Amino acid sequence: FNLLANAIKFTEAGEVSVSASVASGSDGEQLVFTVADTGIGIAPGELERIFEPFTQVDDSRTRKYEGTGLGLAISRRLADAMGGELTVDSQLGVGSRFTVKLPLHRVSAVSGAATPAVSLAAASVLLVESNPLARGVLRAALSDQVGALEIADSSAQARAVLASRGCDLLLIEGKVLAQTDHDAGDILSAFAGAAGAAKIVVMWGGDATEGLQLQEAGADLVVQKPISASDLVDRLKTLFPSHDVGGQGADTDEASHPPPRRNVHPPAIHAEVCAL
Structure with missing residues (x-):
């Protein structure tokens, strides 16, 4: 939410896009979220500094936007806590792209889960x-x-x-x-x-x-x-x-499951x- 709010706040014209996908890599599958905008962009020297607590880009173009400077720091720590990462690519005056990558672990049915309702x-x-x-x-x-x-x-x-x-x-x-x-x-x-x-x-x-x-x-x-x-x-x-007992929805094969x-x-x- 913070990434999307920032993109909207710093984009006075153009567009903001949000995407989600699953990517495969050497470490397995990852869930990838991307928030991109055509806003004011960030200078190369500020790209890592924006993730520091209580820090905002010191630029005359950004002083009119209010904020504590905590949002990106918290977002990165949340991504780290989940074993993922938050990165940014940006070009001053063109826009920014923030990417969150989180490990995706596929699991089978949870043991001990509530027994599905039956007919x-x-x-x-x-x-x-x-x-x-x-x-x-x-x-x-x-x-x-x-x-x-x-x-x-x-x-x-x-x-x-x-x-x-x-x-x-x-x-x-x-x-x-x-x-x-x-x-x-x-x-x-x-x-x-x-x-x-x-x-x-x-x-x-x-x-x-x-x-x-x-x-x-x-x-x-x-x-x-x-x-x-x-x-x-x-x-x-x-x-x-x-x-049926497996909870997969109404039976449509009446030959297999006669009333x-x-x-x-x-x-x-x-x-x-x-x-x-």
Whole structure:
């Protein structure tokens, strides 16, 4: 920024240009930034002096421009600190060209980086449901819609799963949160701490105000019951982008990545889900 500001300040007519490129040399690749102008230029004897702190060219043509004389000194030190260099070529009355060269180190994917978001069709889902009938209905509704489905029948079993292998989506039946004397929000907060980056969805049949409190406690989504299987799946999809696990954008090759097959349940199954 300092180089560009100087170029504009000292160029009353003509042009200022900025360019960036990658250059290969004996020391590897370098990132090269160049700021060139058609301004007043710098005399040969002043080319190195301008990089000294609190120093400006002592010239009648430059006295009208204000400044502390620190900008170029700081810019050069920053370039040096990054293993690069800041140089200048200039011709008095013609213009100046300042060049910054920085070493360019290409790296592979950073280890330990945040896990990219997945689509629902590729997500690992942990369902926490204590009712055997409801577990069967939800298993049928979700198994073909997600990447992997694991089911726990208690909060203790769910915490054990989260501690050992985690998941992308934690789907909790609200009654599980009310199995103890503890506040449902407190139990959900504990789940949120154990779930890490996993999305948390609560299927809630209680008061809507309590549902809002669950969101404050850590739920990404509170689904108010009753709800049909298809509506539940649609709500879950809103939590995930429609790209693949690698995060490379939406799939365009449908032959390689066919859409998940939607489970079609008899009306009786839908009725059971609505009643859960």
